[in-house]
Structures are given as C-alpha cells and as structure tokens.
Amino acid sequence: MGKFFKIGCIGLVVIFLLLVVLVMFSSSDEDSEVTVTDNSDSQSDTASTEIETTEEEPAESKEVGSRSNPVPLGSTATITGNIYDEESNSFDATVDITIKEVKRGQEVLDILKAENEFNEDPADGFEYMMVTVEANVKEAGTEDFAFLISNGDFDFISEDGKTYEMISVVTPDELFEEIYSGGTSGGNFVGQVKIGEKVTLGYEDGDFKNVFFATQ
Template sequence: MKFYYKLLIFTLLLLLPALACGSDSPSTSTSSSSTSIDTEQETQIEDQEEVEADEETEQISESTDTPANDPEPTSEPTATPLPPTPTPLPIGHSRSNPYPISEIVNAPNWDVQVLEIVKGEEAWQAIQSANQFNEPPKEGMEYILVKLYVKSTYTDDEAHTIGSSDFRVTGDQYIRYSSASVVEPEPQLDAELFTDGESEGWVAFEVTGGETNLILIVDELFNFDEDRLRFIELEEGSHINIPENLVSIQPTDLGVERSSPAPFGETVLTEEWEITITEVIKGDDALVMVQDANQFNEPPEEGLEYIAVKVLIRYIGTDDESDSIDGSFFKSTGDASVIYDLPSVVDPEPALNIDLFPGGETEGWIIVQSAIDETGMKLIFEPIFDFSGDNKRFISIEP
C-alpha cells in the first residue's frame, strides 16, 4: 500500500514539471499575441507619422516654392524708344542752313549768285532816283536792294523768263516778303534766256526796319516742285530756326461753336493760327476808313454797313514752311443768322495780307459787313484750303 502511495507520489512528482510547463505555454502565447498587436500598432503609428511628416514636408516645400505673402514678381520696365533723329537737309535747302553769301548756287533750272546788297536810307535814295513815283517805305519798314547774277540751266530748247517775282526774302521776323511794288534801279533783273544765257540786275524788297538774319529765297514762279526752294545768306552767318516754344502750343475749343463765340479781345488758338481781335470800328467811321483807303472803294449796298476789324495774327504751325493769310479767311454773321461775304474793297493800311513762317506775327485791318444795326455780330475764321474744319472759329466783334 505504501508502495502504491510512493508510486503515486513519484508519478505526481514526475507530472508536476510537465504541468508547470503547460501552464507557462498559454501565458507565453498571450504575451506573444500582445507583443504582436503592440508591434503592429507601433508600425501603424510610425507609418501614420511618416505620412504626416511627408505631408508636412510637402506643405513646407509648397510654402517655400510659392510664399503666400510674397508679392508677385514684376516685369522689368520697357524703355520708351526715342523718335528717330531727322536727317538734316542739305545745305541751302532750309532757312537754318542757307548757302553762304556770294556763292554761285545751283538752284533748280538756274544758277544764282548774290553780287551786292544795299539797305535802309541808301536803298531808298536809289529807288527814289529810279522813278519819281516810287513811294517811301511804310512806317516801320525799310527797303533793301539785292543785285543778282543768274544763268539758265534748263535742258530744253525754250526761252525762260526770270525776274523779281522769282525771289523772296525772309529774316528774324519770320515773314516771307515778296518783291516791293517799285521800279528798281537799272539794271533791273528782268530777262528771257535760253540755256546758258546769263543776266544780272537789281531786285527790291520792303522789310521790317532793322531786321537781321536776312536770307534770299529762290522760288521760281512757275516751278511747282516740292524741292524747288533754295536759301542764300544776305548777311554773313544768317540762319533761322523754328521757335522751340511752338511745339507746346495746343489748340483750344474757344470759339468752336457759333452759339458760344470767343469773347472780344480773347485769343483763339487753332491748329495753325493764334487770333486776337484788337479793335472794331462800325458805321460811318468805318465807311470813312474804307473811302480813305482807296478812292475807288464804293459805299456798302443799301441796308448794309461796313465793319473795320483789326486782327492780331500769329502763325503757330511747326512745319518749316510759310503760309499766307488775308481778309479772305474771314466772313461775318450775326443774330439774323445770315453769313455776309467780304465786300469788294481795298482794306485800310496796314491791311491783313501777309505770308508767315512759323512764329511770324502781324496785325492788320479787314473790312466785313452786316445789316445796319444788326446785333450779335461775330467773325467767322475759316482758312480757304482748310477742308478739315479744324481751324474754324467764331469770334465776337462786339466789345
């Protein structure tokens, strides 16, 4: 019996280690499972952290590439191209660069040379001696006499005339003077020549007293080519430039509408002209002025009256060429809404009849007409060949 007890105890003792190992196995399994889960969670966390880190890196990269608060880059400013410098005209083709005095000039169809110049009182004495009916120069003016040599260079077989009407003079008053209405001293320049024919003679001009920078203009009367003009010094060193301030003068709308004419005495600015009315004389006084101007001037038609208007004019064009102006640029109108043509009379002196270069200025009389005692009278200024209408203005002639 004791043996069985001993055998049973011995068996139990043998089984105890096995039972102990059996109890450890489930514990190890649980721990392993727990460790596996923890590892998986850690891996997921690490993956999540890596994703978040990647996203953060991308955000930083994007933030670095395009800063949210930085301004958009601006393009470099483009330099404004300068206008091309105009090519200077050849010598003798402009007032600013005339041929030297005494040089033989090969102008279109003619060779021309200045031989002698006489001015002022000496010129008047020579003109007075040439013809007793020659009148003295107007107030503020003086005569100059220019002796010229000419030679025909025409290539045809015809004879061609040349004389005082083929020449002009200009100076620092920016006026283009035609030859004077006098009989010149002998020999006068008045010839008809075949090719290679030569002549010489005097031409007279009436210019502003004391004017300087005098220049002779060769401008053959029946030559209409654009390149026909030639300029020759009449005084050593003479040259004339366009006044620089003309570029800044801009036209205004003053007087554009008939219903709102420019007030009397105010200056009107058009594309090419600056106009100011300085004096107005009406009725009988105007008639006396007209009759004194020329004995053949007739009174106005019945029901009409003359109006004498003194106008101050300046040419403000910027092209280096002259433009003429006279009374034909004007008409008159009033409250009766009738446009009155210019009367056929000789205007009082100084009459508005002149050829001006840019910057040239003059003041002269024109005669217009209206119905007797018509109110609201105004001048209509409209250059003859201004087909655009840009220079048309209405100016009140009632102070």
C-alpha cells in the same frame, strides 16, 4: 463646361473692344478743343480757358469758339493751322489768332474814303465793319515755308445765320500775310453788314473746324 467657358471668353473680348472704342472717342473729343486766352488784364495773360460743360446745358452750347459761345473780342484763340510747301505738302502749325479791334459805321466809311475816294458807300440799310486781326505762329512743322492768313479766311455771319457776301473795297493795311514759325503779323479786313446787327466772324482752321469770334 467648355461651352460656357467659350461664351465667357467671347463676353470678355466684347467688353474689351467697347472699352477701346470709348477711349478713342474720349481722346478725339479732347483733341478738338479750342483754347482761349483772356487778354483783358495782365493776370490772365498766361491763363488758358478750355471748353467747359455743365449738367444744365449741353456741351455744344458751352464750347469756346462755337457760334453759340464765340471767342470774346480781344481774347486769343489757339487753333491748328496748315502750312503748304511748293508741292502742296502740308505741315501742322499752332497759331494764335486775336481780333484786336472792330470798327463800324461812319467811322469806317471815312477811313475807306480817305484810303481811296472811289470806295463806294454801303447799300441802304447796311454799314461797313472793319476788323483788325493779329496772328502769331507759335510752332510749325517747318521753318522754310509760311502760314498764310488773309481776309478771305473770315466770314461775316448775321444773327439769323446767313453768311454775308464778300465785298471789294480798298482797305488800309489789308490782311494778306505770310508768317513764318515764331512770327507775328496782321491787318484789316472789311465787310458790309446790316446796321446795328450783332455779327459773328467765322474762321475755318486746319482741321476743317469752324471757330467763331465775337465782334462786340
């Protein structure tokens, strides 16, 4: 009788531990979600769309901000950011990032030439793409130090999954901003991509998670 009682107790402990593990995994999945706000009309300014899954498709393909389902152009992604002090101590920040506008081709070349006549033409088969981004630091763990966002934070990714090399051109209002808690700012950054190719932008947030944005 005592032997069976011990076995029963062990079984209950094992079941309890399994339930704890399942709850932990469930919580971590929720924390990793990217919230996206559709800015296409006034009715959706305050509406947030979180990751949705269906039985027909796996969750990975439906996650908002994934490469297979990037944040739509003009919509706002709320991400986790990091702010560092002078001693490299880290503070969490909640940051809204919006790709406001994307231009490409001859229009961008004309803008770059007007900014600096020594800006070179793109390579054969390629064109320039200029992206205008806006960032708003909604909340931060410190008011004394700023969140930094720059052109180097974004990658241009080709349709076949390759990351384009960074280029050096003189860009009007180039993105390199220090934004304190409650502040909003932005700027432009430029990449060289294949003519007419569908390009995705990649951004790594403070949790080392890649967030992807559509450019069209």
